[in-house]
Amino acid sequence: LTSSSGELFGALFVPADAAAAVGDRAWLVAMLEFEAALAGAEAEAGVIPADAASAIAAACDPDRFDAAELGRAGHKAANPAAPLVTALTEAVGEEAGAYVHWGATSQDVLDSAAMLVAKRSLAGLDGELAACADACAKLAGENRETVMVARTLLQQALPTTFGCKAAGWLVALLEARRRLAAIPLPVQLGGAAGTLAALGDEGPRVLELLSKRLELDQPLMPWHTARSGVAELGSALALAAGCLAKIALDVKLLAQTEVGEAAEASSGGSSTMPQKRNPTGSIVTLACWRRVRAEAAILLEAMAQEHERAAGAWQSEWEALSNALAYTGGAAAAGREMLEGLEVDAERMRSNLDAGGGQVMAESVSLALARDLGRGEAQRLVAEASRRALESGQPLREELLADEQVAARLAPEQLDAALDPSGYLGATDLFVDRALEAWKASR
Amino acid sequence: LTSSSGELFGALFVPADAAAAVGDRAWLVAMLEFEAALAGAEAEAGVIPADAASAIAAACDPDRFDAAELGRAGHKAANPAAPLVTALTEAVGEEAGAYVHWGATSQDVLDSAAMLVAKRSLAGLDGELAACADACAKLAGENRETVMVARTLLQQALPTTFGCKAAGWLVALLEARRRLAAIPLPVQLGGAAGTLAALGDEGPRVLELLSKRLELDQPLMPWHTARSGVAELGSALALAAGCLAKIALDVKLLAQTEVGEAAEASSGGSSTMPQKRNPTGSIVTLACWRRVRAEAAILLEAMAQEHERAAGAWQSEWEALSNALAYTGGAAAAGREMLEGLEVDAERMRSNLDAGGGQVMAESVSLALARDLGRGEAQRLVAEASRRALESGQPLREELLADEQVAARLAPEQLDAALDPSGYLGATDLFVDRALEAWKASR
């Protein structure tokens, strides 16, 4: 009854579908698809008999093979494709069995399977990211006029809108989707030395036919030890997860008890502390993101591969790629839950903004005074009033009104205008527009 | 006389021009260009007086400022832009000084400067990468017919050509260049909260004018805490360095005393061991690559930034980006030296190939026999002959000739054809063609 399947934590971070998309069976299916498509392509090119290809295709049934057994058997060869080919050859039987895996090498199967697994996994991921983007677009559109304080270095700075914040999240998500969609997913076929020698003159044609059958890109040449595609995919996943992490970080900070401007609808409570609104979606997103970067680092490190097949680096990619895909999926799924259910407390946003006694409007007042006084003098006056206000606990307005130089230049209603956050929102509305346009264009 | 300038190691890894492109002065120049261009754009938009803009531009002379002093002063603000703005304001003088940095925030200066620094640094890097590609193209073209052994898992596998190996290097370098060239380098301008509030209605126009003046891309909105562009640049640099690392790894393995198929022209000798041909270019390339990945990891980690300005993550980017640029430059420069001077020993390649007594041609013989005997039986026969040859020390040819079943199916001249490496090179020539075409298209 021992188990190392990792569902105790795995299922916590990665939804079942994202996990299945990179799971043992998904890899097995992809490897068998490669073998069937290879045989088909080779038959089409006249390299092997059509009968053999049919027999092979028929035997490529994932239910016939046991992933765990292949894993154990793969230890000796340091890859699981070798035992799979052996088992498949046996399953096909004597005659046609001779044509199984014809002209291919273990890495051809595994690399092509990796691209198939990636392709399917990315489709699911893209759906989640699109849903995250939709949720951000909704938040941006609905909160154009939800004034809140912008925080720099975790200090209240100036007013902004929650719509503008969500627009920033949205733009980043759109870029992440675009980046992932642009990554080529090429088939792999090179044979033992990457020369296609075992396929005689038909090598290039088989490569082309195979790429069509598997609906993968056709590479200029085999990429057994030219791994920038795999590493780039890892980095793009880390970039996508990073966009989600930024959102999650903002949400968990907004959800702090003392801030209380947002809460996750699905936030996990605490049995003994019912007042808590734990930002569990953010937490899951952030934890997934950390793993994705670690996996991406493995993939970048794996680029230095020896000669025509690497001894260690290539073998480190399989789990790294699977995990990078799955945990970006986990981050996106948790991010979607978090965003779709985000409860925005506009009143609290406003009251937090107001709680500072107008200090965050100091720049606005400075600027209002600056044309008359010069920036330096204006800033000096406002800074002094601010400091007096901070000390006295008075609103900034009172201290400004009490200052003769200020009073001489700004009438109370001018001062109030300068102190009104809604009047000092700059281009936030335009930014929301631009983000929403980009979002519409992406759909 | 204390010094922390890091030239003892820095100058070893990074050429002077690549170092200067990200050095203190380059940053200072870029920051001052931002301030001058901002003032210019604001004057053009009618936000500040034209006279002020001229006075500011005149004061933006890097010789007036001391980077080390700004660094020390920047400790208190946790950024070096704050003291620069103070110093520049002073330099501009009372009247126009009030318009220095108008409506901008420290991060606007630093992020825009980062993009300028990156742009110039990338131009130099692209030149080095292009030279690396040229050298690979030369090697690929000249060595189309240089037969050598392909090595998988560091074991001799099958014949290939050195031209094909170099073609693989070339394709990867072209991809690296394309990837770097595609990364947007946007200007940054958002003001204290990323809303452009201090610029009134002219914010978006100033943003546009500024991006034109600095010849940087115009972003949809400020990206103070949307850092995927910076992180993507880091990853693309790591991918470029990774392509160079793959080449360097191959070269250092080929240059091993026992292999001796290649040597670096500039290889460092050893005073006490004159026989050594140390692959120092490869070594420098590989050491640089390790750093670039570390810096890229910092940039990926920096994506989770709080609210409207991060407290720690953003600040970690400056040196990480500079180093990633500089050490990719170092890897490329050392790679270029290594590739341009690479001494290829075609005779040794052939003798290493032959030294195995024809074992690497076993697959070729298997395939020659397979159509008659079926793959399984053919492989079995050849494997047995191989094993006998390995034990006896005889060439594989003799053991195959001694096998009745083989002899019955392959005449000696057929066997010799199957054992001839030049006749079992598959599509290597085509791959060289494709790589060279891609290279020509890239120029």
Next chain:
Amino acid sequence: LTSSSGELFGALFVPADAAAAVGDRAWLVAMLEFEAALAGAEAEAGVIPADAASAIAAACDPDRFDAAELGRAGHKAANPAAPLVTALTEAVGEEAGAYVHWGATSQDVLDSAAMLVAKRSLAGLDGELAACADACAKLAGENRETVMVARTLLQQALPTTFGCKAAGWLVALLEARRRLAAIPLPVQLGGAAGTLAALGDEGPRVLELLSKRLELDQPLMPWHTARSGVAELGSALALAAGCLAKIALDVKLLAQTEVGEAAEASSGGSSTMPQKRNPTGSIVTLACWRRVRAEAAILLEAMAQEHERAAGAWQSEWEALSNALAYTGGAAAAGREMLEGLEVDAERMRSNLDAGGGQVMAESVSLALARDLGRGEAQRLVAEASRRALESGQPLREELLADEQVAARLAPEQLDAALDPSGYLGATDLFVDRALEAWKASR
């Protein structure tokens, strides 16, 4: 006038002394000390003439050598020791020059110099860490009774004391110091192949004498490619920086405008936003920490070194170790500033605790009720009251008093006792005691 010296950012993060301790001159001094001590040890062992040793020692004057020039010259050999030995030999002159570097290899100089540089750098670092610990001890002792809210998942949870929080910081710092102090710093001497062959029978004795002269540990055997010591040092630095990062993270969260429980005395203000109390010490600490981990990762990766001298991995260590030392120093210095000047706002701590209307005392009330009602029922009742209080905006006390079952079991004064944070502090006082005892024992 180009410059790549990196002071613009370097001086911001790393104080001058910590930078100098790993700077070019520090390395140069250490390498020359090695050469002088080696000659001395060899003379003592009768391997070289005593006169030669004196002449060598006399020439080992750092002012005679130019680090930048050595760096450039070192590019060809892929290490800066080779040109230094050449220059030193020249400086010593014909006769005694023949005995310079006798029996040693470049890696002997650089590795030994690395240990000397580390030793001196660690001494400075330890002083900073000790000062951080002292500051934490002061905070812990003074704030034993400063009640504040404990936050879990960034939600208010239960009461604790600021003294207890500071005690936790303190214990971690003490462990970090202990860990760094325990790391061996061995001399390196093996000669070209790590066998000491060039020293004839006197190799082991020279090794012993050298380790004494340099006051470094004596290794069991040369460690040219056994790098766990270097990697362990990197990890220990990352662990130390991690302890500081935890404190910095807490401080920057406490310093948020909406929390306001702590502020850095040296916090950088903002010229345009005087209300901001930017946690710049925390920011510098956190940024430094990110770099230290990146450098530690380079050192861990560098453990796989080929045969008797590595081609790439070893060369990646020099800057990684220097930076890890310097930026841990930067983190510690900024941490010390932050801790020594930390302004603790006990009133705000209390008011934040009270602002939740007693919700954080729910567990306390649950427990008070649990013995009578069973934990489940008690929790249920309190959770309901909490929820009612959250909805109504009433203090929890009122909702509890209104609950008949509660009222039946807890008299108002019992309820008030259960709702008093000061009465529900558990072992915080004991933990402060234990931390302070460990601190005293460490001095």
Next chain:
Amino acid sequence: LTSSSGELFGALFVPADAAAAVGDRAWLVAMLEFEAALAGAEAEAGVIPADAASAIAAACDPDRFDAAELGRAGHKAANPAAPLVTALTEAVGEEAGAYVHWGATSQDVLDSAAMLVAKRSLAGLDGELAACADACAKLAGENRETVMVARTLLQQALPTTFGCKAAGWLVALLEARRRLAAIPLPVQLGGAAGTLAALGDEGPRVLELLSKRLELDQPLMPWHTARSGVAELGSALALAAGCLAKIALDVKLLAQTEVGEAAEASSGGSSTMPQKRNPTGSIVTLACWRRVRAEAAILLEAMAQEHERAAGAWQSEWEALSNALAYTGGAAAAGREMLEGLEVDAERMRSNLDAGGGQVMAESVSLALARDLGRGEAQRLVAEASRRALESGQPLREELLADEQVAARLAPEQLDAALDPSGYLGATDLFVDRALEAWKASR
């Protein structure tokens, strides 16, 4: 039939026992042991009734709980301990159920379980590392006199012995074991805020009793957000895996076809290329090592944890620690197989050494000449002879004999002595002795 269990690759890299030691069931068992021991300790301290403790202990049967289900349920709380406590409480039943998890928090269970899992996993790992050390000791002892060439920067340098090389591996493994054994594994108990408040006055006593029952170390205070212990464990695992990686790198380089000095007994062959002796143990070791470092980096990054419970960082530790343990186990198991079955080809070592025509003895000859000629002149002469020999293809001996200045100083038998590798082994024998002594002391 979907599956994400990861056995296809997992079983390839990690043996069943090492996987099981960190698997779902192992965690479940450990969490239940914590709950049982906590109840027992609390009963002993008089905090809960003895009957309740018995009932709880009886219910702590891992067969009653479903890890995957807990994982899925744990998504909402962002930890799997919360649903386990709920399920356990239900299993215990109404009365005693109220005392389940009394005074503890989810993190108490998970952190303590992590330490239990680590402890058991480390026991297995230590066994593998000890077996690796034993194998190295055997290789070192048996190959004291097996002369081979030392290689620096992958170039033949000077003679050494394989025994000395194995001694270096051994010393590193002993250090790795020592380092892992020294890491404290403390119990965790702090309750919701780390204050033990819910246990009244008995908190510290329960903590002490609990640590005894679980045979874990007793911490000074709860370490909910003081994570240096976990991070240190990760680093120590990476250091251990790094020692194995160094060995694996050497072995795969020695096993290269062109070097052929060692081969793995269990090396995976290739069906189509029977001549290959793939170093699969080395490959598995190296691939595992890359993962371990990635996991260790996650743990180091996780040190910055917010306040009294982290929102993201803590949650990233569970899988990182499990994987770091499992893949270090995988590296050690593959390393043991590799080392125990290592086939050392002493003849090939000697012939590779001789193949260089005596060039690797140049230093030896230089030194023999140096006393008469001075180091500079001696080196110059030998270097010239070496260069002539390299050009002519003659053995170095012939070129030296042909040099009048050399001939005048060294008689042919003196020259032969200087050219004999066995006479230029320095302290290799002593280093083997020291390593074996340390090994004996470690047993």
